[in-house]
Amino acid sequence: xxxxxxxxxxxxxxxxxxxxxxxxxxxxxxxxxxxxxxxxxxxxxxxxxxxxxxxxxxxxxxxxxxxxxxxxxxxxxxxxxxxxxxxxxxxxxxxxxxxxxxxxxxxxxxxxxxxxxxxxxxxxxxxxxxxxxxxxxxxxxxxxxxxxxxxx
Numbered sequence: 001x002x003x004x005x006x007x008x009x010x011x012x013x014x015x016x017x018x019x020x021x022x023x024x025x026x027x028x029x030x031x032x033x034x035x036x037x038x039x040x041x042x043x044x045x046x047x048x049x050x051x052x053x054x055x056x057x058x059x060x061x062x063x064x065x066x067x068x069x070x071x072x073x074x075x076x077x078x079x080x081x082x083x084x085x086x087x088x089x090x091x092x093x094x095x096x097x098x099x100x101x102x103x104x105x106x107x108x109x110x111x112x113x114x115x116x117x118x119x120x121x122x123x124x125x126x127x128x129x130x131x132x133x134x135x136x137x138x139x140x141x142x143x144x145x146x147x148x149x150x151x152x
Contacts, residue, residue: 006059013055014105024048024098031078031091045094046075052101063116064104070123071097077130086130093126 027041049072056065071094078090100119104112127133 009059010105010108013059016055017052017102017105024094028091028095028098031087040079042075042078042090046072046079049075049097061104061108063112064101066120067097067101067104067116067123070120070127071101073127073133074123074130076134077127080131082130089126090130093123097123 024045027045031041049068053065053068053072056062056068074090074093074097078087078094082090096119100116104116
């Protein structure tokens, strides 16, 4: 990809994220205000994090994809039955994830590994408290499953 074309895609992604951020921030504010009603908003937030993760993977931004993936998992857990304190913890972590993703996009060329790792550690610990991430299948496992299926 030509550098200018890549920069254009990055700019489009930043614009798209800005639009997402407005919706996500509104959802997070409603979640914080009304814990019970907010649970249905977690699913919407998770969908937006999936979109961010996918775009970040396409643009080869692994740090952003990792944070968005953790945000996605926490949002999915938040949609389930949680105590009010767990919901508050999830919402707080989602704010941090969203803020960090926005910051990383605007400051792509800056070194932020130490701060980023502190956030990732916090998100991973919160996810563990909420029951852990969903089971995943690696590409190698998927290839093996598909090969076994074709042999039948």
